[in-house]
Amino acid sequence: MNVPNCTIAHPVDLNQVHQIHRDILSLEKSQRMAEFFSLLGDGNRLRILSALALQELCVCDLAAAVKMTESAVSHQLRTLRTMRLVGYRRQGRNVFYCLKDSHVLNLYREVAEHLDEPEDS
Numbered sequence: 001m002n003v004p005n006c007t008i009a010h011p012v013d014l015n016q017v018h019q020i021h022r023d024i025l026s027l028e029k030s031q032r033m034a035e036f037f038s039l040l041g042d043g044n045r046l047r048i049l050s051a052l053a054l055q056e057l058c059v060c061d062l063a064a065a066v067k068m069t070e071s072a073v074s075h076q077l078r079t080l081r082t083m084r085l086v087g088y089r090r091q092g093r094n095v096f097y098c099l100k101d102s103h104v105l106n107l108y109r110e111v112a113e114h115l116d117e118p119e120d121s
Contacts (some may be wrong), residue, residue, distance in 0.1 A: 039083050044068060045076050049099065051109050052086060056098040 025033070040046060048065045051057060056064065063073040077097055080086040087100045097103050 056096045058094050
């Protein structure tokens with residue numbers, strides 16, 4: 001298998017570099033994306049997202065589903081709300097949580113499907 005490398009000196013293709021430079025992530029956006037993905041680096045948060053990918057749930061049902069305390073789930077939900085991953089609605093005294101939008105649901109599903117794919121041999 002050939003692996004590309006830059007050990008052999010060659011001239012830099014300035015046109016290509018300028019074209020890429022236009023479309024590459026800004027430092028600010030790359031930092032925000034890093035925060036976003038870092039937030040998803042917690043197994044409990046991912047389990048909460050997986051439950052909410054199935055249906056809208058109140059904190060007590062969500063806590064029972066993921067086998068965590070309501071306090072711990074509420075704390076995680078606050079963190080997820082900060083990054084706009086989950087939304088909520090009030091119905092009387094109850095608060096129901098759901099994934100914020102289709103982008104979050106699609107991201108969750110794409111990653112789950114990717115992990116279920118067989119590894120290349």
